[in-house]
Amino acid sequence: MDTPPRPTLDQIEVFLRVVDEQSFSGAARRLRRAQSAVSYAIKSLETQLDVELFDRSGHLPKLTKAGEALLADAREVEVGVARLTERARDIAGGTEAEVSLAVDVFLPTGPMIDALRAFRAKFPLVSLRLYSEALGAVAQLVLDGSCQLGVSGPLHGTGRRLEVQALTSVPMVAVAAPKHPLAQLRGSIPTAVLAEQVQIVLSDRSRITEGVDIGVLSSHTWRVSDLRTKRELLRAGFGFGSMPRHLVEDDLKRRRLVRLRPAEWVAAGFEVPLYAISLTSNALGPAGRWLLDRLRAECGPG
DSSP states (O other): OOOOOOOOHHHHHHHHHHHHHTSHHHHHHHHTSOHHHHHHHHHHHHHHHTSOOEEOSSSSOEEOHHHHHHHHHHHHHHHHHHHHHHHHHHHHTTOOSEEEEEEETTSOHHHHHHHHHHHHHHOTTSEEEEEEEOTHHHHHHHHTTSOSEEEESOOOSOTTSEEEEEEEEEEEEEEEOTTSGGGGOOSOBOHHHHTTSOEEEEOOSSSSSTTOOSSOOOSSEEEESSHHHHHHHHHTTSOBEEEEHHHHHHHHHTTSSEEEOBHHHHTTOOEEEEEEEEETTSOOOHHHHHHHHHHHHHHSOO
16 A cells, blocks of 8 residues: 655644744745745645645634644644754754763762753753762763763772762761660760671672772671662661761751761761762763763852
């Protein structure tokens, strides 16, 4: 069976301009064409679709029920073509079609959301692929080419393969459930006392920082793969552990967790630095560079 002729983009444009101008003559003026050419385009479109789009019995053309039903589809086609054209123009000018970003789970969501909101406004046609990982898994995604840009914690053994820029640091707090033995202690807690208790530790799912412990004060550990599980185990009283302060502020306020003061942290505190990373061998495009600069601005002081 022969495939029936399909409507052209030109015919769809003529149809929409007749609707907008509410007349064939108005559409002809807007399109700078003869009225006969507009009438012919609509008639051809009606023939191809096998429906009547306009009721011509009155002084002005009026959409039929079929025309009203197809109007939304025609609008969608026009918007899609405009989007395709603009996206192609951006790509031809060097803007990426997609930016992929991996962020450490320690990164506060507020600055990230603000940066992404601004990114969407600046590059509405650039797709975004976002990953949330912990420890060395962020760097692994950048190193293997899965992500163009990353926000990573401390790095180990990556050599010169990564471009690294300091971004921010995340204050950490040691916490335990209110009924945990450590919660009954006041003042700074010696490391020897902490070492007698189970510490809940975030485990690395990559090989980059495998075996590298940050803030571990006890040799008796339970290791978990995500912060949500770690927080739940802490609240349930299975042990003590360090958490990003912004993630447990509500728990501390509601006394679901209490803050501990390890002696090793009392003087200097404990913060985890975060870095913006990308491959040195693969320069970021305009959208990626803009997002990196925006992240630095949102995470910076003030």
